[in-house]
Amino acid sequence: MVEPDPKTPRERYRAQVRAEIKEHAWEQIATAGVPALSLNAVAKQMGVSGPALYRYFAGRDELITELIRDAYQSLADTFREALAAGADVAGLAHALRGWALADPQRYFLIYGTPVPGYHAPEDTTRISSQIMATLLDACAALTPDGPTTPLGAHLEEHRDWAEGHPAPSAALHQALNFWTRLHGVLSLELAGHFAGMGLDPALLFAAELDDLLTRRV
Amino acid sequence: MVEPDPKTPRERYRAQVRAEIKEHAWEQIATAGVPALSLNAVAKQMGVSGPALYRYFAGRDELITELIRDAYQSLADTFREALAAGADVAGLAHALRGWALADPQRYFLIYGTPVPGYHAPEDTTRISSQIMATLLDACAALTPDGPTTPLGAHLEEHRDWAEGHPAPSAALHQALNFWTRLHGVLSLELAGHFAGMGLDPALLFAAELDDLLTRRV
DNA sequence: AGGTTTCGTTAGAACCTATCACGCAACACC
DNA sequence: GGTGTTGCGTGATAGGTTCTAACGAAACCT
Numbered sequence: 001m002v003e004p005d006p007k008t009p010r011e012r013y014r015a016q017v018r019a020e021i022k023e024h025a026w027e028q029i030a031t032a033g034v035p036a037l038s039l040n041a042v043a044k045q046m047g048v049s050g051p052a053l054y055r056y057f058a059g060r061d062e063l064i065t066e067l068i069r070d071a072y073q074s075l076a077d078t079f080r081e082a083l084a085a086g087a088d089v090a091g092l093a094h095a096l097r098g099w100a101l102a103d104p105q106r107y108f109l110i111y112g113t114p115v116p117g118y119h120a121p122e123d124t125t126r127i128s129s130q131i132m133a134t135l136l137d138a139c140a141a142l143t144p145d146g147p148t149t150p151l152g153a154h155l156e157e158h159r160d161w162a163e164g165h166p167a168p169s170a171a172l173h174q175a176l177n178f179w180t181r182l183h184g185v186l187s188l189e190l191a192g193h194f195a196g197m198g199l200d201p202a203l204l205f206a207a208e209l210d211d212l213l214t215r216r217v
Numbered sequence: 218m219v220e221p222d223p224k225t226p227r228e229r230y231r232a233q234v235r236a237e238i239k240e241h242a243w244e245q246i247a248t249a250g251v252p253a254l255s256l257n258a259v260a261k262q263m264g265v266s267g268p269a270l271y272r273y274f275a276g277r278d279e280l281i282t283e284l285i286r287d288a289y290q291s292l293a294d295t296f297r298e299a300l301a302a303g304a305d306v307a308g309l310a311h312a313l314r315g316w317a318l319a320d321p322q323r324y325f326l327i328y329g330t331p332v333p334g335y336h337a338p339e340d341t342t343r344i345s346s347q348i349m350a351t352l353l354d355a356c357a358a359l360t361p362d363g364p365t366t367p368l369g370a371h372l373e374e375h376r377d378w379a380e381g382h383p384a385p386s387a388a389l390h391q392a393l394n395f396w397t398r399l400h401g402v403l404s405l406e407l408a409g410h411f412a413g414m415g416l417d418p419a420l421l422f423a424a425e426l427d428d429l430l431t432r433r434v
Numbered sequence: 435a436g437g438t439t440t441c442g443t444t445a446g447a448a449c450c451t452a453t454c455a456c457g458c459a460a461c462a463c464c
Numbered sequence: 465g466g467t468g469t470t471g472c473g474t475g476a477t478a479g480g481t482t483c484t485a486a487c488g489a490a491a492c493c494t
Contacts, residue, residue, distance in 0.1 A: 010461070010471070033332045035252045040450060051452075052473050060451065105333070113329035114408045115250045116322070125413060151424040154417065161414035180425065184401025191331045196342060197378035200371065207368040208397065215432065227440075227492070257481065268483075269442050277482065441490075450481065461470075 018056050020046065022070065025063060029105045034064065065121060071109045072127040075099060079134040089138045093182055093209050104190040111183055129163050132175065136167045139175040143216060146170030174216055181208055235273050237263065239287065242280060246322045251281065282338060288326045289344040292316060296351040306355045310399055310426050321407040328400055346380050352395060353379060356388040360433060363387030391433055398425055 024042045039060055043050045057063040075096075082095040100107040145168055148156070152169035155176065159165075162172060185208045188194060189201035241259045256277055260267045274280040292313075299312040317324040362385055365373070369386035372393065376382075379389060402425045405411060406418035 008461080013460095014471095031333060033330070033334075035332070038450065039452090049474060050450095051454090051475085054452070055472060105330075108330040111405070111408065111410075113250070113322075113325040115252070116248060117250075120413075128413075149424075151420060154420050158415045158417075161416070176421070177425075180401040180405060180421070181398055182401075183405060184397040184399075187404065188328070188397060188400060191328065193328075196337075196345075198375045199378070200375075203368060203371050204393070204397070207366075208394075225492085230491095231440095255481070256483090266443060267481095268444085268485095271483070272441060435494105437492105437494085439490105439492075441488105443486100443488080445485085445487105447484080448482090450479100452478090452480100454475105454477080456474080456476105457472105458474095459470105459472080461468105463468085464466090 014056065021053060021056055021063070022067060025067060026103070026106070029067070029109070030103055033105060034109065037064065039063070068109050068120065069124055069127070071106045072124050072131070074106070075110065076127050076130045076134070079131055083134050083137060087138070089135075089142050089178060090209060090213060092135060092138050093178070093205075093212075096182060097186060097205055100186055100190060107186070107190060111187060129161065132161060132179070133163065133165055135175045135178060136162060136165045136171060139171040139178065140165075140167040142213075143168070143171050143174050146216075149173050151176075174212075178212055181212060184208075231273065238270060238273055238280070239284060242284060243320070243323070246284070246326070247320055250322060251326065254281065256280070285326050285337065286341055286344070288323045289341050289348070291323070292327065293344050293347045293351070296348055300351050300354060304355070306352075306359050306395065307426060307430060309352060309355050310395070310422075310429075313399060314403060314422055317403055317407060324403070324407055328404060346378065349378060349392065349396070350380065350382055352392045353382045353384045353388060356392040356395065357382075357384040359430075360385070360388050360391055363433075366390050368393075391429075395429055398429060401425075 021042055024045050025037055028037050028041060037060070039053050039057075040050050043053050057066070078095050078099045079092060082091055085091075087095060148169045152173045155172040156169045159172060167175070182205070185201070185205050189205065194201045194204060238259055241262050242254055245254050245258060254277070256270050256274075257267050260270050274283070295312050295316045296309060299308055302308075304312060365386045369390045372389040373386045376389060384392070399422070402418070402422050406422065411418045411421060
């Protein structure tokens with residue numbers, strides 16, 4: 001979580017204040033959503049006056065970008081740790097849901113409503129690739145080989161996003177299925193659509209995961 | 218689209234101005250997202266001064282709520298018309314994607330990132346039920362009968378959201394699958410995640426739809 | 435035509451982001 | 465340890481937002 005780079009005392013202090021700002025920002029986002037994130041309110045919480053924060057972040061947009069970056073990294077770490085702990089695809093799915101439920105707005109920061117003009121910085125797409133790579137690892141272990149599906153052929157042609165991952169096309173297809181389907185149920189759960197219908201989100205998620213595992217490709 | 222209720226000239230004018238305000242609001246949302254929607258900017262576009270709009274909407278929140286209502290209604294109409302034109306489940310899926318691509322932000326207004334504190338008004342949930350009812354119609358026609366899945370049992374117990382729709386549990390399950398899976402691929406497409414990976418969203422959507430149709434429950 | 439309702443205006447309060455110039459404290463170097 | 469430089473926090477300021485209040489004018493209804 002923390003950067004072990006306390007070169008000068010100044011950088012040390014700076015990193016600490018930046019972290020504290022982000023901490024308060026996460027709190028605001030979790031309770032009222034991204035639109036309600038206010039630099040002024042964060043400053044007030046820290047007992048400091050508004051413009052002080054501009055020493056640490058160029059503006060509101062840069063702070064949000066940083067939070068998005070951290071969200072990506074947090075998910076990548078969660079996946080990596082789960083896989084290192086011996087989790088299979090189902091374990092990864094469980095880790096994903098737990099991570100999302102811990103802070104729904106953090107999930108939506110990555111996979112939620114996009115801002116039309118916004119373009120994510122380069123490194124977030126790199127971290128995103130790491131996430132997919134972890135998922136590919138698990139899928140390749142689950143599906144060592146399989147028939148190439150029609151979509152698998154397309155994925156084979158455009159496997160740049162796999163970044164040289166040596167997974168067969170069946171694993172590519174399955175990883176994509178996991179991603180899109182789990183996102184489907186999970187995002188609807190986090191948005192409260194199932195609760196509004198009197199359904200149990202955990203059951204829907206489990207059923208979708210089970211379908212993915214038992215009826216793979 | 219228009220309400221044929223021009224009782225008094227005043228109400229007629231009022232409805233027209235409200236519609237014009239919403240028109241400009243949609244434009245802003247489509248180009249810059251909901252957070253960028255500004256009553257002031259709308260007023261400026263209409264050549265009128267800021268507070269004038271408060272005669273027509275109690276505030277920014279009520280305007281957004283009205284837009285959400287219209288979005289729900291628009292999707293419900295699209296589904297209803299598609300079904301009336303003889304569309305099956307695949308036709309509904311195609312209609313859904315077309316409707317979403319026509320204005321992605323409108324789709325996200327319904328199925329996108331939720332605002333933590335916000336609770337949708339009663340009638341939007343009613344329109345939402347109409348949408349699900351249309352989907353259930355199509356699914357019941359496609360799957361006249363089938364084995365009750367484990368999840369189907371749960372859906373059978375909590376079929377309030379079907380609002381008395383006489384569909385078998387297999388159809389309930391399939392309708393839910395359609396919803397969650399198409400939302401999964403569609404929302405990721407609209408958010409640009411596939412484009413960032415060099416994948417063809419149309420192919421992914423078609424593949425998921427094909428899987429839903431050929432390997433149903 | 436008169437009375438009432440409704441509309442659009444300007445003024446203003448309370449927020450927000452963001453920039454600037456200033457004073458001061460902390461660090462770094464000698 | 466003193467001195468110079470760097471960085472930090474401040475208040476002031478500009479321009480943006482939502483939203484309320486009071487006023488004048490226009491349109492409607494009777």
